Amino acid sequence: MTTTLDPELEQLVYERPDSLVDCATHYCPGCTHGVAHRLIAEVIDEMGIREKTIGVASVGCSVFAYNYFNFDFVQAPHGRAPAMATGVKRVLPDRFVITYQGDGDMASIGMAEVVHAAARGENICVFFINNANYGMTGGQMAPTTLPGQKTSSSPSGRDIETQGYPIRAAELLATLDGASYVVRRSLHDPKNIRLAKKAIRTAFEVQARGLGFSMVEMLSICPTNWGMTPLQSLQWLEEKMVPYYALNDFKVHPAVAEIRI
Amino acid sequence: MPPKGRIEVNELLCKGCELCVGACPQKVIALDMDRITPKGYHPASLISDGCTGCGICAVVCPEAAITVFRETIKVRANQ
Numbered sequence: 174m175t176t177t178l179d180p181e182l183e184q185l186v187y188e189r190p191d192s193l194v195d196c197a198t199h200y201c202p203g204c205t206h207g208v209a210h211r212l213i214a215e216v217i218d219e220m221g222i223r224e225k226t227i228g229v230a231s232v233g234c235s236v237f238a239y240n241y242f243n244f245d246f247v248q249a250p251h252g253r254a255p256a257m258a259t260g261v262k263r264v265l266p267d268r269f270v271i272t273y274q275g276d277g278d279m280a281s282i283g284m285a286e287v288v289h290a291a292a293r294g295e296n297i298c299v300f301f302i303n304n305a306n307y308g309m310t311g312g313q314m315a316p317t318t319l320p321g322q323k324t325s326s327s328p329s330g331r332d333i334e335t336q337g338y339p340i341r342a343a344e345l346l347a348t349l350d351g352a353s354y355v356v357r358r359s360l361h362d363p364k365n366i367r368l369a370k371k372a373i374r375t376a377f378e379v380q381a382r383g384l385g386f387s388m389v390e391m392l393s394i395c396p397t398n399w400g401m402t403p404l405q406s407l408q409w410l411e412e413k414m415v416p417y418y419a420l421n422d423f424k425v426h427p428a429v430a431e432i433r434i
Numbered sequence: 435m436p437p438k439g440r441i442e443v444n445e446l447l448c449k450g451c452e453l454c455v456g457a458c459p460q461k462v463i464a465l466d467m468d469r470i471t472p473k474g475y476h477p478a479s480l481i482s483d484g485c486t487g488c489g490i491c492a493v494v495c496p497e498a499a500i501t502v503f504r505e506t507i508k509v510r511a512n513q
Contacts, residue, residue: 186502187492203451207496
């Protein structure tokens with residue numbers, strides 16, 4: 174189906190990055206996990222570090238990330254990706270080590286691992302996808318579920334009296350001295366997707382310079398479990414999630430601020 | 435006159451989520467209801483002229499299924 178390109182007549186504006194395997198993903202239609210995958214793959218292509226990158230996959234919808242990224246990947250037990258990435262990075266310090274985790278993985282069972290990896294200032298990048306529920310298991314309430322949000326395990330909405338408040342992971346990690354770059358971005362419109370890509374690039378540059386722990390949180394949609402169409406989900410994210418999870422740079426070390434991309 | 439562009443949608447990857455339909459500034463993308471992909475979705479496709487090759491559909495596509503082309507400056511200069 175691909176027609177050949179005549180360089181006299183047409184130029185290529187965009188094509189699928191080489192760091193993504195040429196296969197369909199298992200994600201639901203419209204899931205912005207795919208956007209996050211693509212942004213990471215584009216950055217790795219731009220930096221030319223595909224042969225030097227090792228990813229650590231989490232448990233959740235992103236459990237099959239190793240099937241979709243065209244570079245080395247290992248699979249960590251539930252929530253333990255930052256601990257495994259610590260080991261990989263210490264054994265192979267010349268490689269780029271990233272973890273790709275969802276909110277059910279990083280913000281609940283894996284909270285201890287990521288907090289201590291950040292406190293130690295491990296030289297790894299954590300990419301955190303926040304879609305406000307446990308997507309893979311059927312949309313149960315996660316630590317990041319908004320107050321009043323209906324999920325399959327909070328059918329009348331999250332009650333903060335009994336179930337507490339959502340965790341803002343980026344703000345929490347930004348308080349640690351070992352973290353050098355902690356930001357939150359969103360994937361709901363083209364502008365914010367481009368800002369997210371820039372943040373991912375900065376996170377890789379932080380690791381290249383050995384400046385320590387970096388984390389990029391990306392607000393994501395989950396159309397299937399939110400019970401909406403993908404376009405309605407984008408609107409819901411913008412109207413409900415963005416006011417609660419502010420899009421901001423929470424920690425930028427002075428040495429990171431000097432990086433020019 | 436804006437540049438002319440076109441997109442190619444990989445129908446093995448497209449899941450008909452319509453994110454590109456909502457994002458297209460020229461409103462020239464829609465699901466092709468006459469076609470069906472091997473996965474059983476209606477794929478996105480260009481419905482009319484007016485594509486400028488801006489690439490915004492490719493920026494929002496979660497499946498990285500869209501390849502974007504734009505006419506070269508040389509072609510534009512000759513018009």
